[in-house]
Amino acid sequence: MSRAALLVLADGRFPAGGHAHSGGAEAAVKAGRITGAESLESFCRGRLYTAGLVSSALATAAVLGVDPRQLDEAADARTPSPALRVAARKLGRQLLRAARATWPSPELDALAGQFPKGAHQPVVLGLTARAAGLEPVDAAYCAAYESVSGPASATVRLLSLDPFDATAVLARLAPELDRVATRAVEAARTAVEEGVDALPSASAPLLEIGAELHAAWPVRLFAS
Amino acid sequence: MHLDHSHDGPTALSADAHRKDGTRRALRIGLGGPVGSGKTATVAALCRALRDELSLAVVTNDIYTREDAEFLLREAVLPPERITAVETGACPHTAIRDDISANLEAVEDLEDEVGSLDLILVESGGDNLTATFSKGLVDAQIFVIDVAGGDDIPRKGGPGVTTADLLIVNKTDLAPYVGSDLARMAADAKAQRGELPVVFQSLRGEAGVTAVADWVRARLAAWTA
Numbered sequence: 001m002s003r004a005a006l007l008v009l010a011d012g013r014f015p016a017g018g019h020a021h022s023g024g025a026e027a028a029v030k031a032g033r034i035t036g037a038e039s040l041e042s043f044c045r046g047r048l049y050t051a052g053l054v055s056s057a058l059a060t061a062a063v064l065g066v067d068p069r070q071l072d073e074a075a076d077a078r079t080p081s082p083a084l085r086v087a088a089r090k091l092g093r094q095l096l097r098a099a100r101a102t103w104p105s106p107e108l109d110a111l112a113g114q115f116p117k118g119a120h121q122p123v124v125l126g127l128t129a130r131a132a133g134l135e136p137v138d139a140a141y142c143a144a145y146e147s148v149s150g151p152a153s154a155t156v157r158l159l160s161l162d163p164f165d166a167t168a169v170l171a172r173l174a175p176e177l178d179r180v181a182t183r184a185v186e187a188a189r190t191a192v193e194e195g196v197d198a199l200p201s202a203s204a205p206l207l208e209i210g211a212e213l214h215a216a217w218p219v220r221l222f223a224s
Numbered sequence: 225m226h227l228d229h230s231h232d233g234p235t236a237l238s239a240d241a242h243r244k245d246g247t248r249r250a251l252r253i254g255l256g257g258p259v260g261s262g263k264t265a266t267v268a269a270l271c272r273a274l275r276d277e278l279s280l281a282v283v284t285n286d287i288y289t290r291e292d293a294e295f296l297l298r299e300a301v302l303p304p305e306r307i308t309a310v311e312t313g314a315c316p317h318t319a320i321r322d323d324i325s326a327n328l329e330a331v332e333d334l335e336d337e338v339g340s341l342d343l344i345l346v347e348s349g350g351d352n353l354t355a356t357f358s359k360g361l362v363d364a365q366i367f368v369i370d371v372a373g374g375d376d377i378p379r380k381g382g383p384g385v386t387t388a389d390l391l392i393v394n395k396t397d398l399a400p401y402v403g404s405d406l407a408r409m410a411a412d413a414k415a416q417r418g419e420l421p422v423v424f425q426s427l428r429g430e431a432g433v434t435a436v437a438d439w440v441r442a443r444l445a446a447w448t449a
Binding site: 022094 | 237287290311313314318323324326328329
């Protein structure tokens with residue numbers, strides 16, 4: 001394996017469609033819940049321990065070889081908002097296209113055949129990490145980091161927030177990213193033994209509600 | 225993934241010339257250019273000119289609304305199932321150049337759902353003079369500028385003006401009113417582009433989109449040859 005592949009996969013410029021999504025930040029900005037760096041940090045922390053932890057554990061379980069179909073169903077069960085399920089599958093499909101071109105593997109081809117309209121993004125992320133020869137913990141970090149880096153860069157565009165402030169928010173969250181990734185790996189290892197019900201199911205109701213409202217706006221900058 | 229790639233995978237990746245069932249995919253032509261230069265009007269005119277002879281579809285890339293897609297729907301230039309809007313997250317050039325995944329998904333879905341297509345027009349959201357399409361997304365690209373945006377744009381150049389397969393200088397009927405020198409624009413475009421073609425167009429004039437439609441037909445003939 002090459003650990004450097006993690007840098008390729010986690011790079012915000014990896015062409016997998018993430019740039020068009022705000023991770024709920026656009027809805028939160030409109031609702032007045034993100035107004036600057038401080039509230040962005042609170043928002044990201046909340047997202048990290050809920051959607052971020054769940055995504056991280058799903059991705060890790062995929063690297064460990066848990067059946068993708070079961071993981072996709074587990075992701076559905078943990079995503080009440082239909083708009084978020086649609087967004088997660090869209091992003092999964094886009095990631096799969098980029099992954100198959102970047103790290104060709106029979107396993108990724110099989111996944112594309114099994115889910116022609118896309119599997120949940122964290123499931124695809126885990127199998128992509130596997131195809132890239134990465135370790136379970138690498139996928140855990142990648143998913144956890146994505147759960148906060150997306151909203152941070154979207155908020156720079158939405159609020160004209162100072163980009164240095166947004167990046168400093170991500171740096172301050174780093175120790176918590178470590179904790180979430182560690183918990184995700186533990187949960188995923190348990191799921192290998194006990195099944196997908198052992199995966200975390202932390203939920204952020206405001207993210208789910210915000211996503212439903214956002215999907216109905218006639219004018220918006222981001223797809224979700 | 226190149227034109228001679230063998231096609232046994234479940235889906236095509238980017239510029240593959242064939243669909244997963246082995247048939248040749250539609251020719252994809254991108255239209256880019258600054259805000260308000262007439263991209264959507266040109267797309268609408270092309271649809272009207274070509275829809276009786278070709279099976280075609282359109283992907284629009286709107287920046288923060290579905291306005292361009294809705295204009296095309298309202299004008300009824302094509303049936304609604306042949307028009308798809310991609311959301312670009314405030315960055316139209318990213319969606320056509322740096323991260324083309326959403327646009328590739330849109331063209332793939334159109335081919336799957338509408339059936340056999342000859343041509344897909346991919347319209348960019350209005351952007352700046354550096355916005356160009358990735359070769360992984362389109363087979364040829366048109367850059368649309370207009371005389372009212374300033375007659376120095378061809379001189380300024382930039383990747384869109386200098387490298388597009390076709391440059392359209394639109395709204396020539398406005399030239400006398402905005403003080404634009406068409407001869408100077410033509411000379412500057414020639415200097416920037418060498419042998420690459422330039423069309424001066426007024427959609428209000430009698431010729432309308434004819435020259436551009438002919439260029440598209442020639443590209444399509446080369447694609448299917």
